[in-house]
Amino acid sequence: MLLSIDWRIFFTIFATVFLAELGDKTQLATMLFATDKDVSKWTVFFAASAALIVASAIGVLVGSFLAEYINGKILSYLAGSGFILIGLYTLYTA
Template identity: 55%
Template sequence: MTAFLSVFITVFLAELGDKTQLATVLFASEDGKSKWMVFFAAAAALTLSTAAAVLAGAAADRFVSALPLKLIAGAGFILIGTLMVIEHFRAV
């Protein structure tokens, strides 16, 4: 149960306010769109993308040890964040 809560809380917090959630908010706010249709379509898309991530992670586990994979993921996040900060200051 601890592993479940750890994954749930981490993913839940990571998803708050991200582009996917903002796109879902925009779809749900449009007139004429069923709120339930938006909910089920978004839930299905997130489920499928999560399944793909789990399969990719399981495949990567066979070829890369956990520590380098975490370092690669962390470096990727740092790179993306750095590029976003640079882009912000270029726009100003």
């Protein structure tokens, strides 16, 4: 089976995830590890990259599984509602 990539979707997903990750706790934790002079920056880079790949793979697998049983539009509403609730909770506890 050949790998078929829809480049428009690829770049949409890339840009969305890239912007979402900028300045978040994952990036801050990675920067903190990179400040250790005794640790190879390549080790930090590859470990953080591997972690993001595994987390993304889990997201794809769970999303594919859920799509078998739940309409995609409903999943979008649930995800959006979840983000709003997390934002409201964050504002409330600030």
